Amino acid sequence: MDQLFHLPISPACRKVRLALGEKGHEVELVEERDWEGRREFLALNPAGEVPVLLEESGRTICGATPIVEFLEDSVPDRPLLPGDAYARAEARRLAEWFDKKFAEEVSLPLIHEKVTKRFMSAVEGGGSPDMAVVRATLYNVRYHLDYISYLMEDRRWLAGEAMSLADITAAAHLSCLDYIGDVPWSQFPQAKEWYVRLKSRPSFRALLADHVPGMPPPRVYANLDF
Template sequence: MQLYHHPFCAHSRLVRLAFGEMGIDHLLIEERVWERRPEFLTLNPAGTTPVLVEGNGLVVPGVDVITEYLDETRGAVLGDRRLLPPDSLARIEVRRLAGWFNHKFFTEVSEPLIREKVYKRYMPRELGGGPPDMAVIRAARSNIRYHLHYIGWLLKARNWLAGERMSYADLAAAAHISCVDYLGDVPWDEDEGAKIWYARIKSRPAFRPLLALTMAGMPPAPCYADLDF
């Protein structure tokens, strides 16, 4: 199995975490989507990561499609470790919260921060590269606060974000937050419940490859790989 990804694509990180939790071996292929490679656009005309390619050549594009596909093809054998629970009502809540982070948090926080502080460093000016827009960064830093409070509010009545077991909801939230945490833009003193939850999930073996990630010229924030932050 191959995964076309970018190290700072939060959606790709979610799939990598799911692979780790499911014990799925895979090959990572880094893709700079702004280059618009014809070969990659053949796999996914939308030009976005992640894209999964099975050993038989089956192409599965996009984070929502990939997570559903992994559950349909591998989820049933995982028992109580299944990331999308079998109960229909529980599945609704997992999907709702995964959508919250994959779309709302992405739009308001992780995508603008990653675009301004990471992607624009590598993009040519004609494609939008250049210095970061500090107004965009300030807005994203402000937005993350109410998302952390929402996580903390959910955890007042639950062990994990969507219920009593870890699910795609937790992996989605952690994937996006991990990108922002690398950049040092998570105000961890904002909500103690959210901080405790993230410490739990970043301590899992599936998280180790993400915590080992570094980018040339931009080292991670001091707390990024610290399990006792």
């Protein structure tokens, strides 16, 4: 079976897991703490980062965007991108919004402070979270939930009428925050309704079963009624 080297609370890895789930492609998950710089892992991906898809054939595909686009190229049914070039550009624009803007302003600093630093040694940069950074991310997330709510006013999914790469990218980021327990869903009912629809999809099940040792998710994390 193909293997996915990943981290559970990583938006890039969760995006790939959602894409694999949507495409019906089963993989064995292998957790890789990429900051440790394990030599065998660097041989798979010289960039030294998860996610990496290792095929049974021994071939590797490295990086979230290359893996998702590879799945889209090689399993064209159950598409994650619409057929029209403009609609594809809109899905990719919103995917980039979350992978760059949301990542910088919210998910990456928050995950670093509240998750990664727990598992790092003092030499690697571990320690207790910097609460000023955490507070800034929790302030910023509201702006993005507002943007999702705005888009939901006249669209069924983020990029239009069909579920797309934009939705799985946004959900990958937000589901990490949801695990940490930091999304003010109740104040953004339209964003919440969109997220409930995503959370109900079979591709989401594996994510909802995640359990980081020593860091259990809040009770509502796996609930569809939250």
